Amino acid sequence: xxxxxxxxxxxxxxxxxxxxxxxxxxxxxxxxxxxxxxxxxxxxxxxxxxxxxxxxxxxxxxxxxxxxxxxxxxxxxxxxxxxxxxxxxxxxxxxxxxxxxxxxxxxxxxxxxxxxxxxxxxxxxxxxxxxxxxxxxxxxxxxxxxxxxxxxxxxxxxxxxxxxxxxxxxxxxxxxxxxxxxxxxxxxxxxxxxxxxxxxxxxxxxxxxxxxxxxxxxxxxxxxxxxxxxxxxxxxxxxxxxxxxxxxxxxxxxxxxxxxxxxxxxxxxxxxxxxxxxxxxxxxxxxxxxxxxxxxxxxxxxxxxxxxxxxxxxxx
Amino acid sequence: xxxxxxxxxxxxxxxxxxxxxxxxxxxxxxxxxxxxxxxxxxxxxxxxxxxxxxxxxxxxxxxxxxxxxxxxxxxxxxxxxxxxxxxxxxxxxxxxxxxxxxxxxxxxxxxxxxxxxxxxxxxxxxxxxxxxxxxxxxxxxxxxxxxxxxxxxxxxxxxxxxxxxxxxxxxxxxxxxxxxxxxxxxxxxxxxxxxxxxxxxxxxxxxxxxxxxxxxxxxxxxxxxxxxxxxxxxxxxxxxxxxxxxxxxxxxxxxxxxxxxxxxxxxxxxxxxxxxxxxxxxxxxxxxxxxxxxxxxxxxxxxxxxxxxxxxxxxx
DNA sequence: CGTGACGACGTGCATTTGCACATTAGCCGA
DNA sequence: TCGGCTAATGTGCAAATGCACGTCGTCACG
Numbered sequence: 001x002x003x004x005x006x007x008x009x010x011x012x013x014x015x016x017x018x019x020x021x022x023x024x025x026x027x028x029x030x031x032x033x034x035x036x037x038x039x040x041x042x043x044x045x046x047x048x049x050x051x052x053x054x055x056x057x058x059x060x061x062x063x064x065x066x067x068x069x070x071x072x073x074x075x076x077x078x079x080x081x082x083x084x085x086x087x088x089x090x091x092x093x094x095x096x097x098x099x100x101x102x103x104x105x106x107x108x109x110x111x112x113x114x115x116x117x118x119x120x121x122x123x124x125x126x127x128x129x130x131x132x133x134x135x136x137x138x139x140x141x142x143x144x145x146x147x148x149x150x151x152x153x154x155x156x157x158x159x160x161x162x163x164x165x166x167x168x169x170x171x172x173x174x175x176x177x178x179x180x181x182x183x184x185x186x187x188x189x190x191x192x193x194x195x196x197x198x199x200x201x202x203x204x205x206x207x208x209x210x211x212x213x214x215x216x217x218x219x220x221x222x223x224x225x226x227x228x229x230x231x232x233x234x235x236x237x238x239x240x241x242x243x244x245x246x247x248x249x250x251x252x253x254x255x256x257x258x259x260x261x262x263x264x265x266x267x268x269x270x271x272x273x274x275x276x277x278x279x280x281x282x283x284x285x286x287x288x289x290x291x292x293x294x295x296x297x298x299x300x301x302x303x304x305x306x307x308x309x310x311x312x313x314x315x316x
Numbered sequence: 317x318x319x320x321x322x323x324x325x326x327x328x329x330x331x332x333x334x335x336x337x338x339x340x341x342x343x344x345x346x347x348x349x350x351x352x353x354x355x356x357x358x359x360x361x362x363x364x365x366x367x368x369x370x371x372x373x374x375x376x377x378x379x380x381x382x383x384x385x386x387x388x389x390x391x392x393x394x395x396x397x398x399x400x401x402x403x404x405x406x407x408x409x410x411x412x413x414x415x416x417x418x419x420x421x422x423x424x425x426x427x428x429x430x431x432x433x434x435x436x437x438x439x440x441x442x443x444x445x446x447x448x449x450x451x452x453x454x455x456x457x458x459x460x461x462x463x464x465x466x467x468x469x470x471x472x473x474x475x476x477x478x479x480x481x482x483x484x485x486x487x488x489x490x491x492x493x494x495x496x497x498x499x500x501x502x503x504x505x506x507x508x509x510x511x512x513x514x515x516x517x518x519x520x521x522x523x524x525x526x527x528x529x530x531x532x533x534x535x536x537x538x539x540x541x542x543x544x545x546x547x548x549x550x551x552x553x554x555x556x557x558x559x560x561x562x563x564x565x566x567x568x569x570x571x572x573x574x575x576x577x578x579x580x581x582x583x584x585x586x587x588x589x590x591x592x593x594x595x596x597x598x599x600x601x602x603x604x605x606x607x608x609x610x611x612x613x614x615x616x617x618x619x620x621x622x623x624x625x626x627x628x629x630x631x632x
Numbered sequence: 633c634g635t636g637a638c639g640a641c642g643t644g645c646a647t648t649t650g651c652a653c654a655t656t657a658g659c660c661g662a
Numbered sequence: 663t664c665g666g667c668t669a670a671t672g673t674g675c676a677a678a679t680g681c682a683c684g685t686c687g688t689c690a691c692g
Binding site: 633634635636637638639640641642643644645646647648649650651652653654655656657658659660661662 | 663664665666667668669670671672673674675676677678679680681682683684685686687688689690691692
């Protein structure tokens with residue numbers, strides 16, 4: 001520990017140098033000390049943390065991990081939040097903020113943004129600055145559920161987002177799930193639906209979450225699209241995750257199951273073909289699902305937290 | 317405001333320079349930019365507060381004075397800085413630090429903090445340790461001015477503070493001043509405004525500055541809310557100070573003037589009712605205003621300097 | 633299409649800074 | 663009192679930095 005008198009001297013010199021913008025020589029003259037001594041006092045002040053130089057990152061990020069992810073999976077961009085927070089809700093919000101800032105940076109007037117709603121994308125949208133404006137077409141990329149689970153009410157959320165950004169909403173007027181593959185095909189052929197899906201295929205950016213298929217928490221179960229037993233069976237047979245309600249295996253290939261063809265929405269191949277797909281996902285339990293999506297090439301931009309990022313790299 | 321991408325570049329360069337201890341030349345080589353450009357980026361980073369250099373002063377306190385203040389006015393806590401500094405700017409910063417340390421100690425996760433912006437509270441906020449995190453709701457307690465005087469742009473500062481602490485911001489979406497009392501009442505009745513004010517009434521802590529009504533320096537004049545002549549007249553008729561733009565007399569009672577009812581924000585009575593109101597104020601010219609606020613019971617915690625504290629006790 | 637204003641950028645040089653090494657002061661035991 | 667040790671201080675120089683000035687590109691306006 002450092003004596004109070006010395007602390008004061010250090011603070012004084014530091015203030016003259018860093019706040020008063022004096023040169024070391026001038027300070028030396030003013031305090032009647034040698035220039036080298038000032039130099040050493042400044043060094044001591046930094047070492048003892050009397051002056052702290054700190055950098056305000058947009059949000060603190062784990063840059064090395066990001067670089068590794070980009071390199072390993074050929075991403076355009078990776079964002080890995082340095083998770084100082086212990087509270088998972090706080091962490092979610094911060095990652096949502098990180099993604100929101102990124103989106104704010106890449107959205108351009110006249111562009112279009114395809115959205116697959118889930119709890120994570122919902123948070124990203126709320127994290128967009130209230131005063132941010134962009135003339136963007138917001139495209140609903142998956143059909144709607146009839147029941148009104150707040151965070152899955154795709155068309156309402158599409159409108160809300162469009163309104164927030166100051167742009168237009170384009171709906172996908174279709175149920176999310178058809179009774180069988182044939183019916184789904186028919187629905188996809190309807191003019192309004194076909195048109196909406198076509199717009200999605202031409203989107204500039206897609207924002208999307210990643211699901212693991214955990215029977216306890218999965219959106220499939222909460223939305224009543226599948227039950228726990230089904231999911232367990234999928235996982236046993238090699239499924240690792242889902243994006244836009246499409247289930248895939250560890251290589252990121254569409255998982256052969258009766259569910260995928262019944263979903264009306266953007267497909268994995270279509271996501272892969274988009275110029276920029278932004279995925280937001282966190283939690284180590286999602287690492288396998290994220291790794292699968294990365295291997296499959298569905299993602300260009302990944303936004304996650306440090307711990308999860310590390311896990312994903314472990315798996316790769 | 318600064319774009320997210322630029323913010324990132326600035327942070328990156330700053331990190332390489334200040335944390336990575338690289339020379340400007342090396343950074344230039346690494347990023348394939350000219351050395352001068354790095355120099356300019358660093359300057360910009362400092363100017364835009366992307367790098368902040370903060371100095372930890374040994375904060376000596378005048379404990380006897382503090383005790384007297386606590387006893388005399390029934391405070392929960394008094395903090396009086398032993399002002400070794402002669403430079404008033406330095407003194408301000410030190411007191412801001414003192415207050416920031418106190419706040420860091422009393423904020424709790426899940427709590428809420430109401431803020432009335434002014435030059436002093438602005439400094440307190442910048443003095444909060446950047447790595448300090450608390451899941452606190454930050455409530456804007458007074459309306460916003462249309463013009464963008466940096467230190468009074470309440471909603472921007474509310475967000476900034478919330479982001480710094482890692483919590484949420486809750487805005488008071490309302491002008492600060494209405495044309496007349498009736499209009500102010502109407503504005504206060506708007507759902508969004510009413511809700512925001514209600515949240516403020518339930519805040520755990522309020523952070524607030526104290527103004528004297530000096531025509532030469534008062535925020536009222538600088539913000540264009542009143543002119544010098546008005547203030548002089550108020551003082552002649554017994555007004556001594558203001559908190560949250562509400563003017564009061566030497567007993568701390570609301571001062572009857574046409575201005576108070578036109579302000580949209582927390583009132584003196586509401587401040588009094590809060591469990592913990594932290595006021596930060598310094599300068600002997602503010603002594604009368606501080607004494608009034610203390611007599612009126614608006615304050616639970618006072619943070620000031622030794623000289624001012626002594627003056628206040630003289631007046632009591 | 634020209635022109636002029638403006639901002640971003642880089643060159644060259646004076647100043648400032650960091651550091652290795654030399655020097656001195658202070659301290660202690662013989 | 664002296665030698666020997668350590669820590670603090672100062673000298674000289676090479677590296678790093680800051681800055682004035684000139685150039686280039688861009689945009690608006692005539």
